[in-house]
Amino acid sequence: MxxxxxxxxxxxxxxxxxxxxxxxxxxxxxxxxxxxxxxxxxxxxxxxxxxxxxxxxxxxxxxxxxxxxxxxxxxxxxxxxxxxxxxxxxxxxxxxxxxxxRGVLKFNGSVGAINDRPLLTPKHYAYIKISEGCANRCTYCIIPYLKGNYKSRPIESIKKEAVRLVKNGAKEIILIGQDTSLYGVDLYRKKRLGDLLKELAKISKDVWVRLLYLHPANLDKEVIEAIRDNENICRYIDLPLEHINDRILKQMARRTNKREIIALIEYIRKEIPDAAIRTSFIVGFPGEGDREFKELASFIKETKFERLGVFKYSREEGTKAYGYKNQIPEKEKQRRFNRIMSAQQGISKKVNERFKGRVLKMLVEEKGKGYYTARTEYDAPDIDGLVYVNPALPSTAQTNIRKGGVKGKNLKIGNFYDVKITDTFEYDLIGDCFGRHKSNGGRRSNLLI
Structure with missing residues (x-):
């Protein structure tokens, strides 16, 4: 045995x-x-x-x-x-x-190193690591010292892995790395994330390609254009900003500033008006006074990010910031964390209300008691919201969830469906299923009915 x-x-x-x-x-x-x-x-x-x-x-x-x-x-x-x-x-x-x-896995970019690995995710989505290590030296982060320098996998290797995953049933391919925006800079002597996205978009128009972990200092226009021009690349920009105050950004060694960040966000929203920008911020970084925190809070309120996470600064041995003066007490970090998350709840609720009455394409994840859960292209697994879907019409999902019974035809896990949004929460949506999504030449099902 x-x-x-x-x-x-x-x-x-x-x-x-x-x-x-x-x-x-x-x-x-x-x-x-x-x-x-x-x-x-x-x-x-x-x-x-x-x-x-x-x-x-x-x-x-x-x-x-x-x-x-x-x-x-x-x-x-x-x-x-x-x-x-x-x-x-x-x-x-x-x-x-x-x-x-054992320590961390050593880099091996060959196809043989990644073929036939068993998925620990549901088979309808899978992560592909396009690089290992990190070229950034953010002062709060220990990862580069554990993972080593930035190393990209060849485009051909990544594409072969994606093709295999799609053949095995994946409907969503999620690209990850410590900093995906730097992809190719070591291997090809220039950034080629835009080229990689275009190659992966060709595999199947019926498969989502999602991109995570973009660094604002390294993100170029070619990537935004690739997302804009390919309908099966999710309109989802994962862009950890960490702060907005210029002095704090410099202390963090983020290699960008407030002016550049605002310009980048404006460019993204101009080129891809329906994009969901996900970001994260660190509160309680050494030297973050009331003035710097208020600047961050005001920026979040004004910018209205579609998705947002907050971390309390963690003082890590071996990082440059470990030795910084003016460390913030844990109680104050928690207060700032709570304030940002409370403000974002209201922002997220208003963002979600924009979807009310629209029909969105979504990927069904699980069957619950009285409903199904699904995700839109604007939501990554585990970290973002869900859609609670009622498979029957004309009753609303909200009504049937409260009654506690799934009615109508069963939905198939891992397939795309068109769902009309009927109600919203702070982070989640409720909707009625209009049936299986039918490919329409790559155009989005995002209709107001």
């Missing part, structure tokens, strides 16, 4: 792809993958160490695996990823029950 392997994958989608590769390496050795850690021969905990909360989550999951091993439910524990890379000596000394510590 084949030995079994299971995995606890923590952190971002980039780590998830590494987890898929780790599982693949065991399958090639004859192991069988199983979900859930109990009664598994080998459990891998693929850790994250980006910020303090991520480190705590990683340690908690390692301890959970250790408890299961003590109870006889696990035979072997392997700890991998950033936490192990960063604190291997300390972890080895303290966690004697762990059988093996």
């Amino acid at each position: 084949a030995k079994t392997v299971s995995i606890i994958s923590l952190g971002c989608p980039r780590n998830l792809v590494d987890s898929e590769k780790l599982v693949s390496s065991f399958i090639k050795k004859g192991y069988r993958f199983q979900e859930g850690i109990l009664n598994s021969d080998t459990v891998i905990v693929n850790t994250c160490a980006f910020i303090e909360d991520a480190k705590k989550e990683s340690v908690d999951n390692i301890l959970r695996a250790i408890d299961a091993k003590k109870d006889g439910n696990i035979k072997k524990i392997i700890v991998a990823g950033c936490l192990s890379e960063r604190y291997r000596k300390e972890l080895t000394g303290e966690l004697k029950e762990v059988d093996e510590f």
